[in-house]
Amino acid sequence: MAQSEARAAPEPRGAEAATKAAVFNAAERLFALHGFQNVSVRDITAEAGVNLASLNYHFGSKDALLFEIFRRRTIELSRERARMLHEATHRAGGKPSVRDILEALFAPPLKWADPASDRRISVQFLLRARSEGTAPMRDVLQNDVSHLERFAQALKTARPDLAPETLYWRLHFALGMIHNNRFAEFDRLNHLSGGLTREGDIPALLKQMLDFAEAGFDAP
Amino acid sequence: MAQSEARAAPEPRGAEAATKAAVFNAAERLFALHGFQNVSVRDITAEAGVNLASLNYHFGSKDALLFEIFRRRTIELSRERARMLHEATHRAGGKPSVRDILEALFAPPLKWADPASDRRISVQFLLRARSEGTAPMRDVLQNDVSHLERFAQALKTARPDLAPETLYWRLHFALGMIHNNRFAEFDRLNHLSGGLTREGDIPALLKQMLDFAEAGFDAP
């Protein structure tokens, strides 16, 4: 438990920072489950088992805390994706296949979404940030596309025959496939399929997504 | 202007219902643009140019108004999709192609999203409802999958060779492609592509989506 918290929260060195970490984790969890506007500072501090005023003491404000969680998780996810893309590029001698590029895009958030992962909730937080995020978050999502530019460039190298416009659209579609992996959408799909789709089986889901998206990129 | 409002709002027969229609349209617009929790009753009535109390008089509460907009637009969209699927089924003698089925799924919301359409804002409202919706909305989204069952059944008929599990996943991916068509995501894509992707060109976008998704369904 302490280890899990240590991995999930920012540098919990002394007993003092334990409070900060508890607030961070409780906030991420509640925000991911119930939405940003439906969770109050009182809810967070109660869940964390700390005093009401400690949130403002450690983070300044509710919005600043929200942004801190968003920033940290975004950086972590981008880094994992960039590392996978870099490795795939190296393995392929500079020109990875479309499937390898897509795997670098899909695998990190899917690995987080594993029921056994302590990042399971972080994915849901980031997905919420896309639609419910505050203005500073939207600014980051809007302007910081450098992380995606590497993927667009790799796709151009892999498929120089495709029109750039088509390529960007297909990247957009692939991203849409990931962004739809919210708890509520999984539940809806389970309800529709009568329980056939088991989103807990991450390797199977990754294969399904790669099969679909790779074929989509191969369309004429 | 009067005609446009007549099409978008509920039965504006007399001058009395004009207030109700104005509230309905202002609310849909503000909710779609700024999110459900970021728009107050005061914002809505101010935008509509009516008195603060009229919202509660005509709709009962803010949440009831929200649900009313959601219910109306959901029914309209499902009906358009069902009609297109029905026509495609009839044209194909009972067994429409995967592409025809996907077109019945994609085309209605894309038609609404046309810059020239007076439903442009309704799509954004419905997309917000998926993530920011109140509990009653989530219940509807969760439990009322009858509309999607017809599409799943049609896909099974078109591709009896595919495992049902695979088929449901691919339907989920196709839905994800639509759900990603939010203003913010379009802007992000435009920023990334340097303006190459013009989401205002609906026929071109529909073709891009159909090419990608059809190929995805054709994956082995």
Place this chain on the structure above:
DNA sequence: GTCTATAGATGGATAGAC
């Protein structure tokens, strides 16, 4: 049906003691 005025509740933030 429309308006004003206000009740009633909630939530973010902080002052100040410890």
Place this chain on the structure above:
DNA sequence: GTCTATCCATCTATAGAC
């Protein structure tokens, strides 16, 4: 750093006059 008590802004909803 932690806690209590409280301020103050904001919002929904309604009572009651017209």
